[in-house]
Amino acid sequence: MRTGYIISGIGHGLLMLWLLFGGLFLRGPDEPPLRVSEVSLISGAEFAALNEAAQAPRPAPAPSPPETSPAPPRRPAPPAPEPDPEPAAPEPEPEPEPAPPAPEPEPEPEPPAPAPEVTPPAADRVTNEVVEAPEDPLPEGPVLIEESAPAEATEPQAPVEELPAQAPEASTTQIVTEADRPDAAPTSSPRPPRRPDRPAPRPETVEAPAPDPEPAPTPEPTPPNNAAIDSAVNDALADVLGEAAGTPGPSGPPLTSGERDGLRVAVSRCWNLGSASTDALNTTVVVLVQMSRDGRPEGIEMISSNGPTQEATRIAYEAARRAVIRCGTSGYGLPAEKYDQWREIEMTFDPGNMRIR
Amino acid sequence: MKHFTMAAMLIGALALSACDRNSRFGDDAATAGAGGIVPGSPSDPTSPAYFEQTIGDRVLFAVDQSTLSAEAQDVLAKQATWLMENPEFSAIVEGHADEQGTREYNLALGARRASAVQAYLIDRGVAPNRLRTVSYGKERPLAICSDESCYAQNRRAVTVLTAGAGTS
Amino acid sequence: MKPIRILIMALAIVGLTQTATHAQPLRIVIDEGVIEPLPVAIPTFVAAGGEAAQYAAEITRVIAADLTGTGLFREIPASAHISSVTSFDAPVAYADWKAINAQALVVGAVEMAGGGNLVIKFRLFDVFSGAALGEGLQFSGTVEGWRRIAHKVADVVYSRITGEGGYFDSRVVFVSEQGPKNARLKRLALMDYDGANVQFLTDSDDLVLAPRFSPTGDRVLYTSYETGRPQIYVLDVASVSRVALDTSGGNMTFAPRFSPDGQSVVFSLEQGGNTDVYTVGLDGSGMRRLTDAPSIETAPSFSPDGSRIVFESDRSGTQQLYVMPTSGGEAKRISFGPGRYGTPVWSPRGDLIAFTKQNAGRFHIGVMRTDGSEERLLTASFLDEGPTWSPNGRVIMFTRETQGESGAPALYSVDISGRNLRRVATPSAASDPAWGPLQN
Secondary structure, three states: OOHHHHHHHHHHHHHHHHHHHOOOOOOOOOOOOOOOOOOOOOOHHHHHHHHHHHHHHOOOOOOOOOOHOOOOOOOOOOOOOOOOOOOOOOOOOOOOOOOOOOOOOOOOOOOOOOOOOOOOOOOOOOEEEEOOOOOOOOOHHHHHHHHHHHHHHHOOOOOOOOOOOOOOOOOOOOOOOOOOOOOOOOOOOOOOOOOOOOOOOOOOOOOOOOOOOOOOOOOOOOEEEEEEEEHHHHEEEEEEOOOOOOOOOOOOOOOOHHHHHHHHHHHHOOOOOOOOOOOOHOOOEEEEEEOOOOOOOOEEEEEEOOOHHHHHHHHHHHHHHHHHHHHHOOOOOOOOOHHHEEEEEEEEEOHHHOOOO | OHHHHOOOOHHHHHHHOOOOOHHHHHHHHHOOOOOOOOOOOOOOOOOHHHHHHHHHHHEEOOOOOOOOOHHHHHHHHHHHHHHHHHOOOOEEEEOOOOOOHHHHHHHHHHHHHHHHHHHHHHHHOOHHHEEEEEEEEEOOOOOOOOHHHHHHHHHHHEEEEEEEEOOO | OOHHHHHHHHHHHHHOOOOOOOOOOOOEEEEOOOOEEEEEEEOOOOEHHHHHHHHHHHHHHHHHHHEEEEEEEEEEEEEHHOOOOOOOOOOOOOHHHHHOOOOEEEEEEEEEEEOOOEEEEOOOOOOOOOOOOOOOOEEEEHHHHHHHHHHHHHHHHHHHOOOOOOOEEEEEEEEEEEOOOOOOOEEEEEEOOOOOOOOEOOOOOOEEEEEEEEEOOOEEEEOOOOOOOOEEEEOOOOOOEEEEOOOOOOOEEEEEEEEEOOOOOEEEEEEEEEEEEEEOOOOOOOOOOOOOOOEEEEEEEOOOOOEEEEEEEEOOOOOEEEEEEEEOOOEEOOOOOOEEEEEEEEOOOOOOEEEEEEEEEEEEEEEEEEOOOOOOEEEOOOOOOEEEEEOOEEEEEEEEEEOOOOOOEEEEEEEEEOOEEEEEEEOEEEEEEEEEOOOO
């Protein structure tokens, strides 16, 4: 099945390229309106499959360079201040739920030259294609946008610890969790240049290699793709906390239940499963978070998951990762004297009470 | 009102002169009298209008039921009589339901009602090949309010006359 | 095992600068979170040229409408954006997006490709992780089909973020209604899932009911009074031509649905006031009776694997749901709550059955597992009925009719979580929606 999709996808991709570069657009403008099939190169399902496939194994061309590097230290970086202010509280926006009627039409006026209504619209053919890394027409391999992109990458990776001038500043000194944060609009957005280090991303290795994707819900969900993301994530984390980790600290007494609770509540507040699939809502993931001395996450990786599918695991992990990163931007306020107690935190995200039922 | 009186008289006349197999029919005709008959009007015993308005072309049902009440049987007996006396007509029995039900179920329920009427008419002597049934479910309400006063009128089976002697 | 390896590695890494003395990581369990729409930023796609700019704006708007329409996303208005995207390949200013709490960012570009075609490319980013989610994609199609392209982009974004399959590039066939309640005119109509591009498939001369899409979306089964009594027809969507489904005989036939392979039809046939479930080949061959009881058996629906059929029956005295093998045979009752249950529809994922429930004077759309457990009611109103599943099994569309003399039906959709109830825009009153598959 998957193989079929892959083959199909590759075939379609080639066809697409040909269409794109060959300059021949076979589809004549006048085809029968309802005919969609012919031109379409890939179906939605194939799409999905391709995506998955793409995410998963990811062949060589995988652009993501850095990641390859083996075990790099996940290490934080320079002690510098931290950067970005952070977001504002998500503001939930409830949703009425049962409220019925509200008709909210959303018809859309039609813009340009849309098809006329009542008449058979030209629905038509949309050729889609998945541009995969290799040949993709897209400029850089898509995937790595991270690397290529952001300002960050731009600066070569500076060796650890150097933090250039980090622009940031503004934000933080205080811990503003999103919850408290008044409102969004950020005033200052630091963005740029900073970025120092980020050692090679850390591997993520431990996780499953990517051998066999689909089958079993093995705990190793993190598809390789994640590796790329993770490295980026860690970079991002590093950025965020530019600070360096420093020396070992005294290992203090265990955290009090109040301290543990505070941490739990803080993470809970950012753990949003509102956009998770129903399968992901049935997936528990366990992640290991490396903490910086000032109480911010600087590395995160998935240890295990019971997701029914790899996709569900991915979604569940991403939601957990967002929670840890977003709410930890300003630090979790953990007692510094007990750093050794929380230098690594294993967090289990169990949506058992939140699933749709 | 006037129609009603006239109808009553006609019924009486009919009862007296025709094959009255139904005793209640005769009872109803206690106040028999004579009157002018306008062909095709409700006063003309051989007209569809008479069938529809004087005898009554419909019977009503209880919620989610297709059993015929005593009143319904009464009306149907008269319909049967009329049909036998007017062989040039056939009939389609339409079954209907109120809006308080799902579309598919109501179609099936309407069919049950129509069928119950059809069976009764056949039992009363109407040739099967003169009767057909069709269900409209909740698609064709007679009364359109959304309360029991309307629902009661909509849970019905209507015997619609058609020209022709019927088919097999 | 794994944790140990991780730990070792972690220690090795950390050991570079620190003493690796601590032992166990702190463990906490997070079992409460929030359910909120994910904030997403969808800056207007970058356009190459004036004509492309028009499409870029519209396409961006449709993508945003698709995503926010799910109730799973909240769009951060452009007015709140700190930076604008002027080049598809420019580095992403993550900090700016983080600053406005955009958790996902969609960046795209539109260009005219000549020959009446559009080319659209886009990338999706996880802002807080500072990384792209998946790879960039490119679609091309005719300008007339710009809406479909937009839906496809939205499907990919939705899918990558939620993990569910998409459903935006799909169509819905339904009954468009006009006129007073006691003399309604009904005709079949087709539209995009969001109500755009309405196209009529029949005129309103004959009463038509409950259309159902074939698995591939190229055909529609429906019931028409064309001959004076309800009969099932098969309509070819492309040519808009129809033929009666041959069920031999003059009995009333209704409530049809395609088998998962599209080759046969399961439906109800009424004979002498008794309605039962039958199947027949699409070409009219091989008709078989699947139920044989004096009660009403109707509204059959196949399981997606084709092995079972769920239907409603009042054999117990009231309408209830039953499941039987596709070959017929013993049916097992699965609904046991108070009230009446009808119009069961198996979800495309196979795990749930949606239904209409009538209880205490109210109607509900609900879902239950295929064994009848875990029943959940998603809606409640004067009259809700006839659920149909989105291609990904995440959303249910249904008919909601208002009360009274001026009462009229309209289409609504609701997430299977029971959240995000919405009215689907239609040009006039509408009923009996049937959601088609994702288009190719």
